Amino acid sequence: MKSEYSSLSLKAGMENNFRVSNLNTTCNDTSYGRYLDNGTRSNLTFHEQSPDFYVVLPVIYSVICAVGxxxxxxxxxxxxxxPKMKTVTNMFILNLAIADDLFxxxxxxxxxxxxxxYWPFGAILCKIILSIDHYNIFSSIYFxxxxxxxxxxxxxxTVRSKRMPHRxxxxxxxxxxxxxxxVTIIVLPFTIFANVYVDGLEIKSCGLNxxxxxxxxxxxxRIYxxxxxxxxxVSTICILYTMMLYKLRNMHLNSNAKALDKAKKKVTIMVFIVLTVCLFCWTPFHLATIVALTTDLAQTSLVIGISYFITSLSYANSCLNPFLYAFLDDSFRKSFRKMLECRAA
Known part of the structure; x- marks a missing residue:
């Protein structure tokens, strides 16, 4: 039987990060935001079911942190x-790297x-951490x-043979x-609601209150x-890339056809990599939101394990971006190698 939505049950135990809530959160007797049900912290419950889980997870997060x-x-x-890296595209890559590095x-x-x-770091750091988490969610996709x-x-x-003086x-x-x-305006509501509280087990928790x-x-x-x-x-990205590929496919030049063919292939490969990795890392996270809003999942080991996997996948996007947008670029590799040689000398 579904329980009442009391303030105690809604402020129950906390996951180690906000993102884990998507699958761990249902609409029966479970809580919302970073919380789980019945005043029992999910990590303790899952720890009883899988003792090795809390050894493996920090290792995974540590690898993501080190690589990122x-x-x-x-x-x-x-x-x-x-100096050669100061281009328009690289400016956006720079900000994307700053967002991922911050997280x-x-x-x-x-x-x-x-x-x-438990949360030992105080209310101010709680707001900062939750805000940075949301900054990462929104800033990456917006850049x-x-x-x-x-x-x-x-x-x-290029198709219209025009220059872009304002670019x-x-x-x-x-x-x-x-x-x-x-992004700051979008994240502001989460910063306001972020707070530290003490649950029914006298355990300090940081989450969305x-x-x-x-x-x-x-x-x-969640809908927000x-x-x-x-x-x-994502809809904007898909539409733009579809239109871009369409224009490239129908683009005709009187000369340098080989260069055009090479450009088509390069853009096609980049589109495939960008969309595949972005959707692969973030689609499960946002689909979990729909699951949380439309179904009543029991808090089983499988559900909690899947939620942590989805969270880790969204984390992993922060360490994959450098390889996608920079390390695959020849000019970046040359500049990076040259700077390493100068440092060594």
């Missing part, structure tokens, strides 16, 4: 230091929380969207600042994230 910090820091360093930088705090089974718009405009200008490094910097401002009616606010927050953080930007 190394890769994104290298991207930031090369773009800022190498992986605070990932050790989530690992510590997972191992300690990918801006990069898609930029590529589409470049292809369009400058400075303009890209202004656009990037606007994206950060937009929604006002009454909690069920309404929970569903509203789903639409603004996935549906709109």
């Amino acid at each position: 910090l190394t890769g994104n820091t290298a991207v930031i360093y090369v773009i800022l230091k190498a 992986t930088l605070v990932l050790p705090i989530n690992i510590a929380e997972h191992l300690l089974h 990918l969207t801006v990069m898609s718009i930029d590529r589409y405009l470049v292809v369009l200008a 400058t490094y400075r303009a890209a910097r202004i656009v990037s600042l606007c994206i950060w401002a937009l 929604f006002p009454k009616p909690e069920r309404f606010w929970f569903k509203a927050s 994230t789903l639409i603004l953080g996935f549906a709109i930007p």
Whole structure:
């Protein structure tokens, strides 16, 4: 029988990160946001069922943290230091790397929380960590969207044999600042609701403390994230890339046909990589939102395990981006190798 949506049950135990809530959260006697049901913290419950689980998970998160910090820091360093890397596209890659680096930088705090089974870091850091988590959710996909718009405009200008005088490094910097401002506004509600509280077991937890009616606010927050953080930007990316490939396919030049054919293949491969990796890492996370809103899943070991896998997958996107947008670029590899040689000398 479904229980009442009391404030106690809604403020029950906490997952080690907000993202885990998507599959762990249902609409029966479970809680919302970062919480689980019956005043029992999910990590303790799952620990009883799988003792090795809390050894493996921190290892996975640590690998993601190490690879993400190394890769994104290298991207930031090369773009800022190498003169030839100061391009419009690289400006967006730089901001994408900053967003991912910021998230992986605070990932050790989530690992510590997972191992300690409570939140020892205070209310201010709670708001900061939850805000950064949401910054990562929104900023990554928004910068990918801006990069898609930029590529589409470049292809369009090429087809029409026109120049783009306003496409400058400075303009890209202004656009990037606007994206950060937009993401800040989007994330602000989560920052406001983030708080530390003590549950029925006298355990300090950090999570989203929604006002009454909690069920309404929970569903509203999930729909809010789903639409603004996935549906709109991913739809935009897919439409732009489809139009871009269509224009390239129908593009005719009187000369340099081989270069055009090479450009088609390069763009096609990049489109495939971008969309595949982005959708592979984030689609399960957002589909879990739909599952949480439409079904009543029991809190079984399988469900909790799947939720952690989905969370880890979304984390992994932060360490894959450097390889996708920078390390696959010949100019970046040359600049990176040259800087390493200079440092060694």
